[in-house]
Amino acid sequence: MKKNILLALLLISIIACNKKEASFVTFAGEIKNTNNADTLLTIANREFTKSMLIKNGVFKDTLTINKPGYYNIFIAGKNFGYTFLRNGFDLELTADKNAFFETVQYSGNGAQTANYLLAQAKVGNQFGNxxxxxxxxxxxxxxxxxxxxxxxxxxxxxxxxxxxxxxxxxxxxxxxxxxxxxxxxxxxxxxxxxxENLAAGKVSPTFSNYTNYKGGKTSLADFKGKFVYIDIWATWCKPCLAQIPALQDLEKKYHQKNIAFVSISVDNDKTSGSWDNAKKSWKKMVSEKNLTGVQLFAGEDIEFLKNYQVSSIPRFILIDPKGNIINSNAPRPTDVALEDLFKSSGI
The missing domain is CATH 1.10.287 (Helix Hairpins)
Incomplete structure (x- = not known):
């Protein structure tokens, strides 16, 4: 009886040893349209890289990977996707190089996992932009x-x-x-x-009662019947200041045209320490640089900026005489494309 028990234990031990996971991955396959030339197939992730030769479309090698995980597949240096590997897998791949993603299939030990990832990737591609x-x-x-x-x-x-x-x-x-x-x-x-609301032809967002350097309050509606080229800027913004000479040249060139050049300062309490200081900085710069056109101060009213999704300055906007948007992110004065836009808009 004892001998039978010992024999049974010995058999179980032998079977367990035979089922022990191999210390490597066997990876083989056939890839059509590799031009019958010797081509490298590379399996790699951040911690592992191994290349094998595809000879006349066929390859076979073993990989001793550091740990199970996702591995990219490269053919002649080009990424053709990825798969999951662990030591003990015995995979065979078939595919057409010219339509790899559509034709690749796996067989052998570990193929269910590899084919599952392929199927999921194909469904994922249907998700769209x-x-x-x-x-x-x-x-x-x-x-x-x-x-x-x-x-x-x-x-x-x-x-x-x-x-x-x-x-x-x-x-x-x-x-x-x-x-x-x-x-x-x-x-x-x-x-x-x-x-979508800022697309060409849409009614422009408006602003009302901005402080005008020359006195009083000014609203976008005051320019109805004119094209309006808006410059959103600030005194501390060096790229904004760099546009001033070109903007003044445009103002002179189009002085007799049906267009208003409107500059809106967005100096604020955070950049100037207080709203009073922000307004003083704006007025000082308008005076010192002898800025022309219509000079406005937005102050605490930022709805116009929010509606135009202004996240950086300078920002330029072109509006038609009916108050509709021509370009919500118009070219800068230094950009030759601006005058082409003026011309095509009928200015």
Whole structure:
């Protein structure tokens, strides 16, 4: 009886040893359209690189990788995608180099994991440009996200023998992706809508009662019937100041034309210490540099800047006589394209 037990234990030990994970990956395959020339196939990530020869379209080698994970596949130096590897995998790849992503397939030990990642990548490619996704209304956006979550989950039902480490990492990555895109929706959607409202031909956002250097208050509506070229600037902004000579030249050249040159200072309490100092700095510079055109001070009213999504200065805007936008980010005075824009707009 004891001998039988010992024999059974010995057999179990032998079987366990035979099932021990190999200390390397066997990677082989056939890739069509490699021009029958010797070509290098490289498997690499940040910690590992190994190249093997594709000879007449066929390759085979072993890889002793440091740890399981994602590895990029390069053919003749060009990235053709990625796969998941761990020592013990015995993979065979078939593909057409001219349509690698569409034709690649894996067989052998570890193939379920590799083919799962391929299937997920193909579904992911159907997601489209994120900008177009963010442009959807809320209901359509939610429906699209839920559809892709369902598609990703459905792939797992097809490929059931998946590497547990890969699946854990992959699930976390997918969750992170969907969480990030959901969190970004409101902000990105609003920004896209605002940008849409600034397209050529749209009614321009307006400003009202800005302080005029020559006295009184001035609004955009005061220029109805004229083209308006707006310069948004500040006294501390060196790139803004660099545009002044060219802007003054334009003002002289188009003096008899139906166009108003309006400069709006956005000096504020943060850059000047107080709103009073900001206004003083603006007035001082207008006087010292003998600035021409219509010189306005926006003060605390930043709605016009927000509506035009002004995030940096100088910023130039061209509006037509009806108050519609010609170009919400017009060329600078130093740019020769500006006069072409004037001409094409009928100025």
């Amino acid at each position: 994120p900008t177009n996704v963010f442009a959807l209304d809320k209901d359509a956006f939610i429906k699209k996200i839920e559809t892709f979550k369902f598609k990703f989950d459905s792939i797992k039902k097809v490929y059931k023998e998946l590497d547990t480490m890969m699946l854990r990492t992959n699930n976390a990555q997918n969750e992170q992706f969907f969480s990030a895109i959901n969190q970004a929706y409101e902000r990105q959607h609003a920004a896209l809508k605002a940008k």
